[in-house]
Amino acid sequence: xxxxxxxxxxxxxxxxxxxxxxxxxxxxxxxxxxxxxxxxxxxxxxxxxxxxxxxxxxxxxxxxxxxxxxxxxxxxxxxxxxxxxxxxxxxxxxxxxxxxxxxxxxxxxxxxxxxxxxxxxxxxxxxxxxxxxxxxxxxxxxxxxxxxxxxxxxxxxxxxxxxxxxxxxxxxxxxxxxxxxxxxxxxxxxxxxxxxxxxxxxxxxxxxx
Numbered sequence: 001x002x003x004x005x006x007x008x009x010x011x012x013x014x015x016x017x018x019x020x021x022x023x024x025x026x027x028x029x030x031x032x033x034x035x036x037x038x039x040x041x042x043x044x045x046x047x048x049x050x051x052x053x054x055x056x057x058x059x060x061x062x063x064x065x066x067x068x069x070x071x072x073x074x075x076x077x078x079x080x081x082x083x084x085x086x087x088x089x090x091x092x093x094x095x096x097x098x099x100x101x102x103x104x105x106x107x108x109x110x111x112x113x114x115x116x117x118x119x120x121x122x123x124x125x126x127x128x129x130x131x132x133x134x135x136x137x138x139x140x141x142x143x144x145x146x147x148x149x150x151x152x153x154x155x156x157x158x159x160x161x162x163x164x165x166x167x168x169x170x171x172x173x174x175x176x177x178x179x180x181x182x183x184x185x186x187x188x189x190x191x192x193x194x195x196x197x198x199x200x201x202x203x204x205x206x207x208x209x
Contacts, residue, residue, distance in 0.1 A: 004197060005162035008155065009043040011206055012138050020068055020132040028141040029058040032152050035187070038134045042165045046136075049173075050078065050187040051155045053148040060139070068131055071124035074103045081176060081187055082127045089175040094119060130172075140209045151197075151205065158196040160184045 012034055018027065035050035042048070054063040066076045073080040080098070087095035098120075100111040142148045159165050167173060167185035176182050180189040197205075 002162050002164045004199065004202060005158050005165060006043045007202060008158055008197065009045060009048060011202075012048070012140075013045045015138040015140075017136050017138055019136040022064075022068075024061045024065070027061050027064065028139060029060055030054075030143050030148070031060050031139050031141040032148055032155070033060065033064060034138045034140070034155075036136050036138075037171075039168055039170060040185075041168070042162075047165055047167075047185075048159050049135075049185070051152055051159070052078070053142075053152045055145060055149075057145070064137070068135075069128070071121065071128060073098070073124065073127070074101050078187055079124075079127050079131070081178065081181060082130060082172070083123050084177055085172045085175040086123065086126060086130075088177050089172075094123075095177075098123070140205065142209060151201070153191040154195060154197045154201065156186070156188060156191040157194040160186060160188075160192040161196055 017036075032051065032053045034048055035052070036046040037049045040047040040049055052063070054060050066072070067078050070076065073083055083098055084095065086092075087098055094116070097111075097114055097116070100107065100115065102108045102112055102115070140151070142151060165185060171185065173181050173185065173187060178189055180192055181187060184192050186192070
């Protein structure tokens with residue numbers, strides 16, 4: 001598995017790398033994004049720390065904006081996980097409030113009176129700054145939803161199953177309350193340790209994506 005992961009990293013490291021601020025118009029409308037984080041290395045270069053995609057048609061640009069720009073952790077589980085680490089690192093009692101999802105009217109009615117909006121905005125700003133200053137990404141254009149979800153899952157498993165892809169001692173994710181994030185070294189809890197890419201699928205990516 002380490003060899004497959006090494007080949008995947010090598011191929012992706014040769015692709016164009018985007019960092020903030022990026023031009024949304026330069027990004028394909030459909031595809032898979034691969035995130036890298038400053039200080040995280042593997043396979044002779046930057047280590048993959050997250051693989052993601054989108055389900056709706058032509059929503060890749062929107063998804064990346066939700067991660068990098070929109071101060072709303074309920075629209076980006078990636079942002080929510082970054083915030084969890086900040087709060088747990090400081091043992092901040094607000095970590096329990098942070099878990100509330102206020103996307104529905106029912107949840108708002110139930111929990112919003114507990115939310116300190118000013119403090120939550122400060123956390124969101126800290127998350128935005130951290131993501132914008134520390135993360136870059138590559139893109140694999142993939143048009144169909146079925147192909148995107150299949151390749152995303154297998155790429156995640158390929159990286160999570162690799163023994164050479166380990167987080168640094170200073171990785172922020174080590175403060176996560178989510179064991180899967182701490183153990184995998186990825187900003188992910190789903191699609192870990194499942195079916196990896198086959199050699200044939202990796203070759204297909206290299207020649208067709």
